[in-house]
Amino acid sequence: MVHLPSSKLPNVGTTIFTQMTQLANQHQAINLSQGFPDFLPDSGLLSSVDHFIKKGFNQYAPLGGMIPLKEAIATKIEKSHQTDYHPDSEITVTAGGTQAIFTAIATFIQKEDEVIIFEPAYDCYEPTVELFGGIVKRFEMKAPDYSIDWNVVKGLITEKTKMIILNNPNNPSGKVFKENDIQELIKIVKDTSILILSDEVYENITFDGREHLSICRYPELKERSLLIASFGKLFHVTGWKVGYCAAPKALTDEFRKVHQFNVFCVNTPVQLALAEYMKNEEHYIHLSQFFQEKRDFLRKGLSNTSFGILDCEGTYFQALTYDKISDKNDFEFATELTIRHKVASVPFSAFYKNRLNENVIRLCFAKKQETLEQALEFLAKV
Incomplete structure (x- = not known):
């Protein structure tokens, strides 16, 4: 045996x-x-996938993703958050948000690196950190308001802290970061080499006039951040498993080294259909x-x-x-x-x-x- x-x-x-x-x-x-x-x-999105399949777009996509989709993503980010990512060198199409999160952690976390997460937390963060020898340090957000005491978070920082993982808006609590949260985070990471993995798959679902404050809006955070998003949440197609990672070129170059051996590329006709569909921002x-x-x-x-x-x-x-x-x-x-x-x-x-x-x-x-x-x-x- x-x-x-x-x-x-x-x-x-x-x-x-x-x-x-x-x-x-x-x-x-x-x-x-x-x-x-x-x-x-939307039936129009479904028809578009069928169109690109029948037009023969059924072979491997480029490593980073189809150019039309990366351009559409860059345009969406620019309109939503008034910041630029270069479509070819700073945006990578992934097989869903979870694969992007896994790849980002696999890329940067080594043995004994410490990673701060906020609980209640999406269940893929901690196991992935542990797979690569990292150590998870947790801040517990509690009912009823799930607020963050940033002084406590600051106390979790050591010379071994490699990454902070955020989930904004937060699943499962529904909590959305406020400007104060962002400013406190900026203070904490200033003059450090800490990376930020920002899981923003629910970025387009905020209520009562609240604005989603993406990490990419703040230059001092954007330069150290990998932003993760998902088309599954945006267009009600969770089973298609298509998302993306937007990050500065230096981070993207490293991310793609791992991405190529994780999935290499993502569904070609679906990428093209999403790109076509996103031309009309009324769709989201x-x-x-x-x-x-x-x-x-x-x-x-x-x-x-x-x-x-x-x-x-x-x-x-x-x-x-x-x-x-x-x-x-x-x-x-x-x-x-x-x-x-x-x-x-x-x-x-x-x-x-x-x-x-x-x-x-x-x-x-x-x-x-x-x-x-x-x-x-x-x-x-x-």
């Missing part, structure tokens, strides 16, 4: 998203756990309004229940407390909610290393109106 080598990720199992989706499927529950839309993307500038209507509908429906509704400043996730309903921990409650009440959610403790339980769950509202209506009907009976 062959003895397997020791695991590089001994404490990692099946993700909570997969667990809750499987549970939802098993019990025929409405799946508000995993973050994907249950409605179709109203995304916040689109999702705010869904957020507001869900929040209004929940206002008549015993759930506590936390602030949601961005993303398409709503955080709820259930203190008045149950004294179970959040995993037990989310399981019961799925089995007994037919609505699947995600427990917030899954986003913390120490499984911090504050009796908070997350619902995804990137769903059809009838899906949300049925979910509210079930939740009203909890």
Whole structure:
């Protein structure tokens, strides 16, 4: 019998998203756990992919991505954030946001390097850092406001700090960075060599007139940052797995050294279709309004229940407390909610290393109106 080598990720199992989706499927529950839309993307975008497939664009794309798409990305960033990235040397098309994050960490993190993350955190950050021998240091943002004490963050900085990973707007809390947060971050990294990995896949989904303050708007941050974004969130096509990394040339050159051996390139006809579709900015500038209507509908429906509704400043996730309903921990409650009440959610403790339980769950509202209506009907009976 062959003895397997020791695991590089001994404490990692099946993700909570997969667990809750499987549970939802098993019990025929409405799946508000995993973050994907249950409605179709624009038929014009679908037709465009079909067009480029039939026109014969079915072979390898260039390493950095198709030029028309990189130019469209550069134009979008310039219009949104008034800053320039060179399409050919500073923008790399990736197989989704998660691949871009993995590649960035793989590129720059070496053994004993320290990486600061903010919890609740997207679940790919820490395992990837550990794969490459890095050490994760955490700041815990807590309910109900998930604010950041930057003095505490400053105390986490050592001579070994190589990278700070940000997620703005934050999944799962829905928290959006304010100007003060950015200015405090600038102070912390000034006169250091610390890199910033800025996960901004929900950049176009902010609410109540809030502006997304991208890391690239600030020259002192842009020069040290890798900005990650995703077309899956922008155009409701999470299964296409297309995103990008924008970074200064020196960082991009290193990023692409790893990227070429990770995936090399990304789906050619889809890239061309996205480039064509992005020529009309009307296809994405109203995304916040689109999702705010869904957020507001869900929040209004929940206002008549015993759930506590936390602030949601961005993303398409709503955080709820259930203190008045149950004294179970959040995993037990989310399981019961799925089995007994037919609505699947995600427990917030899954986003913390120490499984911090504050009796908070997350619902995804990137769903059809009838899906949300049925979910509210079930939740009203909890």
